[in-house]
Amino acid sequence: MKLDSMYQDVILDHYKHPHGRGLRAGDAEVHHVNPTCGDEITLRVKLDGRTIEDVSYEGQGCSISQASASVLNELLVGKELAEAQRIQEQFLELMQSRGRIEPDDAMEEVLEDAVAFAGVSKYPARVKCALLSWMAWKDATAQALKEAAA
Amino acid sequence: MTPLPGLLDTEAIRKDFPILDRTVHDGKKVVYLDNAATSQKPRQVLDALSAYYERHNANVHRGVHVLAEEATALYEGARDKVAAFVNAPSRDEVVFTKNASESLNLVANMLGFADEPYRVDRDTEIVITEMEHHSNIVPWQLLAQRTGAKLKWFGLTDDGRLDLSDLDEVITEKTKVVSFVLVSNILGTHNPVEAIVRRAQEVGALVVVDASQAAPHMPLDVQALQADFVAFTGHKMAGPTGIGVLWGRKGLLDDLPPFLGGGEMIETVSMHSSTYAPAPHKFEAGTPPIAQAVGLGAAVDYLSGIGMEQIEAHERAITEYALGRLQEVPDLRIIGPTSAEDRGAAISFTLGDIHPHDVGQVLDEQGIAVRVGHHCARPVCLRYGIPATTRASFYLYSTPGEVDALVDGLEYVRNFFG
Numbered sequence: 001m002k003l004d005s006m007y008q009d010v011i012l013d014h015y016k017h018p019h020g021r022g023l024r025a026g027d028a029e030v031h032h033v034n035p036t037c038g039d040e041i042t043l044r045v046k047l048d049g050r051t052i053e054d055v056s057y058e059g060q061g062c063s064i065s066q067a068s069a070s071v072l073n074e075l076l077v078g079k080e081l082a083e084a085q086r087i088q089e090q091f092l093e094l095m096q097s098r099g100r101i102e103p104d105d106a107m108e109e110v111l112e113d114a115v116a117f118a119g120v121s122k123y124p125a126r127v128k129c130a131l132l133s134w135m136a137w138k139d140a141t142a143q144a145l146k147e148a149a150a
Numbered sequence: 151m152t153p154l155p156g157l158l159d160t161e162a163i164r165k166d167f168p169i170l171d172r173t174v175h176d177g178k179k180v181v182y183l184d185n186a187a188t189s190q191k192p193r194q195v196l197d198a199l200s201a202y203y204e205r206h207n208a209n210v211h212r213g214v215h216v217l218a219e220e221a222t223a224l225y226e227g228a229r230d231k232v233a234a235f236v237n238a239p240s241r242d243e244v245v246f247t248k249n250a251s252e253s254l255n256l257v258a259n260m261l262g263f264a265d266e267p268y269r270v271d272r273d274t275e276i277v278i279t280e281m282e283h284h285s286n287i288v289p290w291q292l293l294a295q296r297t298g299a300k301l302k303w304f305g306l307t308d309d310g311r312l313d314l315s316d317l318d319e320v321i322t323e324k325t326k327v328v329s330f331v332l333v334s335n336i337l338g339t340h341n342p343v344e345a346i347v348r349r350a351q352e353v354g355a356l357v358v359v360d361a362s363q364a365a366p367h368m369p370l371d372v373q374a375l376q377a378d379f380v381a382f383t384g385h386k387m388a389g390p391t392g393i394g395v396l397w398g399r400k401g402l403l404d405d406l407p408p409f410l411g412g413g414e415m416i417e418t419v420s421m422h423s424s425t426y427a428p429a430p431h432k433f434e435a436g437t438p439p440i441a442q443a444v445g446l447g448a449a450v451d452y453l454s455g456i457g458m459e460q461i462e463a464h465e466r467a468i469t470e471y472a473l474g475r476l477q478e479v480p481d482l483r484i485i486g487p488t489s490a491e492d493r494g495a496a497i498s499f500t501l502g503d504i505h506p507h508d509v510g511q512v513l514d515e516q517g518i519a520v521r522v523g524h525h526c527a528r529p530v531c532l533r534y535g536i537p538a539t540t541r542a543s544f545y546l547y548s549t550p551g552e553v554d555a556l557v558d559g560l561e562y563v564r565n566f567f568g
Contacts, residue, residue: 002175003515007566037507037523038531038538060537062507063567129507 005119006126007063014113015063020073024056028143032136034128039065041133045140047148050081055137064117064126069133071113076137084141087111088134095121095130154471156463158456160549166192166452167547178517181552186335186363186496186543187521188385191449195388198448202441210440211414211431225440228447229430235450236380237371238397245396245403245430246443250362251285253381253396254329256433257358258289260406261327262297268356268406272298274326277355279304279312279341280533281334284526286360290329299326306533310337310486314345321349329358332375333367333494336527336541337486338469340364340493347376356402362386363494365395366453366545368462372397384442389449393442396433403429410435453546461546465495468544472497472553476542479560485530485539496543498525501560504567506540512563513540518556 023029026044033040039061046054055076057069076084091114094101099122101107103115120130164170167190172180182190202224208217210225226241233241247253261270270276276290276299294301302320305313312330321328328350333340343359350357359377364370366387372380379402384393398406408415408426412435417425426432453461470490476482481502487493501509510522521541524531531538542556 003512003566006511012567038528039507040537060505062505062511064507066505123511126507126511 006123008116008119010113010116011063011067011120014067014070014074018066018070018073020054020056020077021058021070022056023058024054026054026056026140026144027147028140030136030140030143032132032139034061034065034132036125036128037062039129039132041065041069041136043069043133043136043140045137045144047081047141047144052076052079052081052084052141057133057136059133061132062126062129064120065129065132068114068117068130071117072133072137075112075114081141087114088138091117091134092131094118095127097121098124154467154550156467157550158460158464158546160464160547163456164547166194168193168196170547174517175515181516181518181555183542183544183548183552183556184519184521185366185545185548186386186525186541188391189366189388189545190547191388191390191445192452194452195390195445195448199390199441199445202444207441209437221440224444224447225438228443228450231447231450232395235370235454236365236395236397237373239373240400242428242430243372243397243400243403245398245433246438247394247396247433248392248439249385249394250360250381250383251289251394253379253383253394254286254358254360255289256396256409257327257329257379257381257398258293259409261356262293263407263409264405265407267354268326268402270297270299270326273324275300275302275322275324277302277304277321277325277328277330279330280306280529281312281337281339281341281527282329282331282529283335283360283362284528286329286331286358287529300324304330306337306530309488310334310339311492312339312341314342317345317349321346321353321355323353325350325353325355327356327358329360331360331363333361333363333496334486334527334530335363335496336498336525336530336539338494338496338498339487342492343375343377351376363496367465367494369458378402384446384449387446387449388452389446390442392439393446395446398429400429403433408432408435412436414438456546464546465544465548466490468548468550468553469493469495469497471550472542472544472556475553475557476560479557480564482560485534485536495545495548496541498539498541500536500539501563504563506538508567509540509560509563512566513556513559516555516559516562518559520556 041059208221365382385391506522
């Protein structure tokens with residue numbers, strides 16, 4: 001059934017048992033909203049030099065947006081910035097593929113649990129839900145770097 | 151099941167709406183419960199649109215040729231139909247716009263540029279309510295910001311009604327305009343007009359009524375409302391998109407300044423100044439949505455043919471049935487009045503902790519179309535401490551069977567995320 005391609009067990013697991021939820025200390029904080037459905041996220045990034053020490057978040061939204069934030073936390077915390085940016089770009093590409101990208105082993109190596117969102121990319125109305133936390137992370141990271149450089 | 155009293159012959163009516171035969175997601179018949187967002191269109195309206203383009207298309211009010219005369223007669227004929235539909239004292243009180251948002255923005259801008267006694271400025275106040283659609287909030291916020299006027303509003307009670315306990319404090323001698331929704335698009339509440347109008351008249355404030363969710367569903371009589379302006383849109387009442395209506399009292403339309411300038415709205419133009427056409431054309435700059443107005447005229451004929459009182463009775467029966475059935479669903483909380491009294495046919499609810507986006511997605515997979523989100527009424531969600539709702543909304547072709555499909559669908563949603 002098509003619905004199962006969106007609501008993969010991995011996604012529902014992250015939704016029900018989110019990783020790293022709650023706001024902790026950070027170098028920058030952003031608040032992003034999805035105006036079409038009211039999903040909201042407040043997200044903080046803490047850097048340790050060029051390493052991501054923590055991504056903490058609080059928000060409300062659908063299973064897709066909440067699970068996506070949990071996967072982001074699991075994937076990016078502890079990564080070097082350059083590596084994290086590569087993961088973010090690949091996730092963005094997958095989500096914008098309208099279901100045309102079938103994740104292969106190489107992609108799964110990079111995206112891990114995030115490949116479960118491939119099915120979501122077939123639903124244009126839901127792509128923004130999956131990307132909400134990732135766009136917030138990108139924004140917060142840019143701000144944290146700017147702070148560090150100032 | 152015994153048929154509900156007041157129901158229309160939906161079997162016959164549904165034959166007029168070709169889209170209701172559509173299937174989605176591998177052969178499931180679409181259950182369309184998103185009528186508060188936009189209604190479906192009957193064959194009669196679709197035919198009027200194509201007949202207009204196939205046989206009569208021309209620009210209005212300017213040509214001397216046959217087609218231009220026919221197009222003009224059809225466009226102005228639609229105005230006559232709409233005027234009769236809302237019991238307007240004069241056809242010249244019906245201004246065509248592109249939607250209800252434009253109608254409300256038009257009023258706000260007329261008042262912003264008006265001279266005394268209508269002028270909204272820093273010493274005056276504007277009154278709205280907390281249950282307005284964004285289209286009846288933002289134009290007034292803009293007007294308040296640009297003029298320095300103070301924006302005030304009525305709050306809501308816990309059961310989804312307007313809190314008018316502070317009526318005399320909210321509407322005061324300083325109030326220039328009171329704008330409120332007749333039937334809420336998110337709560338379904340049908341608001342008491344009389345009390346608000348009486349207080350507004352006491353202090354000499356103008357009254358604007360957003361009838362977007364009323365005009366499609368019940369008899370609308372602008373004279374009985376006693377408002378000064380009434381706004382609604384065509385696409386929610388079986389008409390096409392791109393056509394809205396602003397009804398306004400003749401004296402006001404004569405006195406108030408135009409907002410958009412251009413062709414059609416003028417009398418004479420020189421390089422130094424212009425004089426304007428009389429209302430309603432004063433407010434219809436540029437080539438209007440001609441085919442869409444003609445389509446709205448056909449929609450008005452269609453609805454009148456069935457009877458607005460009959461449509462209202464049908465929807466009351468469906469709403470009553472739906473309220474009862476929905477309240478059987480565990481963890482379902484209705485946001486808005488829980489009885490059919492003083493209530494329209496849009497029902498918002500939450501379902502446990504399951505986000506409305508997820509509810510809507512799983513319903514869609516079963517062929518059931520509902521709206522999810524804040525329904526362009528975010529302050530209502532904030533008021534009730536919820537991020538969003540799922541909304542089912544009915545129309546003249548909705549059936550008890552569709553309510554049952556929704557209830558079964560919600561059970562499936564609960565199991566899916568359980």
